[in-house]
Amino acid sequence: MNTSSLSVSKFLYNWLLMFVVWLGFTTSLAPAELITGAIVSLIVVVMTAKYLNCCGLDIFLPNKLFYISKYIGVFSVALIKSNIDVAKRVLSPNLPINPGIVEIETKLTNEFAKMVLANTITLTPGTLSVDMIGSTYYIHWIDVTTEDPIEAQKEIAKQFEDILLKIFK
Amino acid sequence: MMEILEYIGLAMVLIGGLFLFLGALGIYRMPDVYNRLQAGTKASTMGAMSVIMGVGFIEPDWFFKSLIIVVFIAIANPLSSHALARGAYRASLTPFMKKKMDAYEKEFQQKKED
Numbered sequence: 001m002n003t004s005s006l007s008v009s010k011f012l013y014n015w016l017l018m019f020v021v022w023l024g025f026t027t028s029l030a031p032a033e034l035i036t037g038a039i040v041s042l043i044v045v046v047m048t049a050k051y052l053n054c055c056g057l058d059i060f061l062p063n064k065l066f067y068i069s070k071y072i073g074v075f076s077v078a079l080i081k082s083n084i085d086v087a088k089r090v091l092s093p094n095l096p097i098n099p100g101i102v103e104i105e106t107k108l109t110n111e112f113a114k115m116v117l118a119n120t121i122t123l124t125p126g127t128l129s130v131d132m133i134g135s136t137y138y139i140h141w142i143d144v145t146t147e148d149p150i151e152a153q154k155e156i157a158k159q160f161e162d163i164l165l166k167i168f169k
Numbered sequence: 170m171m172e173i174l175e176y177i178g179l180a181m182v183l184i185g186g187l188f189l190f191l192g193a194l195g196i197y198r199m200p201d202v203y204n205r206l207q208a209g210t211k212a213s214t215m216g217a218m219s220v221i222m223g224v225g226f227i228e229p230d231w232f233f234k235s236l237i238i239v240v241f242i243a244i245a246n247p248l249s250s251h252a253l254a255r256g257a258y259r260a261s262l263t264p265f266m267k268k269k270m271d272a273y274e275k276e277f278q279q280k281k282e283d
């Protein structure tokens with residue numbers, strides 16, 4: 001795919017995304033609403049196009065949609081687990097924590113994918129991403145089990161990174 | 170049917186409120202800013218998401234609106250906690266550690282030597 005068709009695909013994707021947000025907020029299928037929504041979302045995308053470069057229309061390919069729904073599933077389970085983990089730590093009288101900051105490397109190259117991974121790490125059990133420099137994450141871990149970057153990467157990020165690598169080539 | 174949705178919504182609001190309370194307790198009990206952010210972010214994200222989705226179930230007209238707000242929270246909440254943690258470290262707030270494990274420290278030592 002060459003550069004111009006890629007940017008067209010990104011543009012159409014962003015327009016569609018804005019339009020879906022509009023539909024969600026108005027929850028109406030009246031023609032006047034739809035036309036206004038299309039125009040307003042077009043204006044918004046024209047104004048913000050240079051910042052919105054996460055993905056193009058290829059995100060709707062069936063195998064990518066499959067991995068995206070898998071990601072949402074894995075992420076939701078991790079979010080619930082992390083809340084139960086916080087609840088356990090907060091409610092136990094002796095506060096079982098052993099905090100430290102570890103570093104891990106990521107194989108992801110897409111900037112948006114890196115951001116998603118950092119946010120996911122923050123919301124999964126016991127970890128909080130503090131900084132990202134190049135492809136290195138610095139992660140505050142509430143209960144450090146290993147200081148080795150490779151072991152830590154396996155324990156913290158591997159299951160999410162594998163899915164993200166399949167979505168963002 | 171509407172009643173079932175309403176009960177699901179009420180249960181979600183209750184669960185969300187419980188997690189928000191636990192997050193507040195975590196902020197009170199944890200020893201330093203990073204651990205407090207951990208408890209605060211996770212509990213407030215899940216708690217707020219649960220409460221807002223619950224409202225969406227109780228009032229089905231608002232379902233899609235609450236879905237969009239939930240997505241915004243899922244994106245924005247971890248970003249803010251990341252910014253706070255990074256800012257705290259740069260303001261040289263030393264993390265509480267039982268045994269010293271700080272891989273981030275070397276970034277700053279290298280910069281001083283340069």
